[in-house]
Amino acid sequence: MEIRDYYDVIFKRRSVKKYDQTPLDEKTLEEISNQIKSLKPLYDNIKTEVKIIPLEQVETKKKQAPHYMAVFSEPKGNYLVNTGYMLQQMDLFLSGNDIGSCWQGSPRPKEDILKNSDLEFIIVMSFGKPKKSKELHREGASDFKRKPLSEISMVKDADKIVEAARLAPSAGNSQPWFFTGDENMIHAYGSKPYAVKEHKAPKVQKYNTISIGIAIYHLHVALERFGKKAEIVSDEKARTNAPENYEYVVSLKVE
Ligand SMILES: Cc1cc2nc3c(=O)[nH]c(=O)nc-3n(C[C@H](O)[C@H](O)[C@H](O)COP(=O)(O)O)c2cc1C
Incomplete structure (x- = not known):
């Protein structure tokens, strides 16, 4: 293989x-x-x-x-x-x-x-x-049912990189991610569980968080393809500036 x-x-x-x-x-x-x-x-x-x-x-x-x-x-x-x-x-x-x-x-x-x-x-x-x-496989990016890039990202000058995260699989295809920052630093956020019964919230939260990890792996693969490396960091400013209905997860410092 x-x-x-x-x-x-x-x-x-x-x-x-x-x-x-x-x-x-x-x-x-x-x-x-x-x-x-x-x-x-x-x-x-x-x-x-x-x-x-x-x-x-x-x-x-x-x-x-x-x-x-x-x-x-x-x-x-x-x-x-x-x-x-x-x-x-x-x-x-x-x-x-x-x-x-x-x-x-x-x-x-x-x-x-x-x-x-x-x-x-x-x-x-x-x-x-x-x-x-x-x-087994799709024909190409147009075959994916996913939100448009504009709904999941405000990252400047890194559309090609974030596109890889956009196509990532997620639980129930919920695509619970949002990205901000720029080509040097990408911040990842996960959606807060909403419109779910209270007892279901921890499960939704768990699968959302796993899904963010999946999207971050796709970002890593895309960064590598374009000759870059990323280090995982925690950014306090990004944490306090979460978009509405999202919470901060991690940031990728791009080199
Ligand atoms: C954390 C996680 C949990 C999932 N759980 C299930 C599941 O229980 N049953 C299922 O049929 N698919 C499950 N999926 C697959 C998603 O439904 C699928 O990834 C999503 O609909 C997007 O489709 P795609 O993977 O074909 O691109 C899960 C995916 C993730 C990431």
């Missing part, structure tokens, strides 16, 4: 929801497992673990896939942003190698798997061969 240029994959990936139930062969699973070992975290000081688990060890009713990967993390700092950032690397790796995948909010690993980790279970991603190969 190749590690393709993830930038190109951003413009064609899609969530695969219907799978061929035949498990992937051992060699492919081993290569996926090796790729998991090379995932880059956003924060080095947050312990994480990603485990591949077969369908039999997952509590799920619908949209079954032959395989899942489950993320476990130490629940500290921006750990949900970190989870989104890390596992999106797998989404792009799999899509770039013609394997379908989908972030999944409802399935959970069975108790045996949960009690085998000291870390907190965060989320799973399903993966396997798609039932129909035409459901």
Whole structure:
């Protein structure tokens, strides 16, 4: 399996929801497992673990896939942003190698798997061969149902970079992000849960925050493509200047 240029994959990936139930062969699973070992975290000081688990060890009713990967993390700092950032690397790796995948909010690993980790279970991603190969990729950016750039960004002189975040997947396609700043410093905000019942707010907040991590990974890939590097920082001024209905998450200092 190749590690393709993830930038190109951003413009064609899609969530695969219907799978061929035949498990992937051992060699492919081993290569996926090796790729998991090379995932880059956003924060080095947050312990994480990603485990591949077969369908039999997952509590799920619908949209079954032959395989899942489950993320476990130490629940500290921006750990949900970190989870989104890390596992999106797998989404792009799999899509770039013609394997379908989908972030999944409802399935959970069975108790045996949960009690085998000291870390907190965060989320799973399903993966396997798609039932129909035409459901693997999109034709191009116009095939994505996404908000226009003007609704999610006020960043100056960095449309090409923010475009990669615009196309990122998010829970329920809610696209809960907003970006401000300029080509040297991009500030990321997440929407506050609104129009949801109070008891649902923590869940919405959790998936929104993971989705911001996904979008930040897409920003990183685009910055790299254009020969730039980004460092993750916290900016107090940006925190206090959040756009209405959004809260500050992190900033990317671009070099
Ligand atoms: C954090 C997160 C949770 C998600 N949970 C589910 C889910 O439970 N079931 C599902 O079918 N899709 C789920 N999705 C996939 C989204 O529905 C999908 O990414 C979005 O509709 C955009 O479509 P695309 O990924 O094909 O571009 C989830 C995505 C994210 C990022």
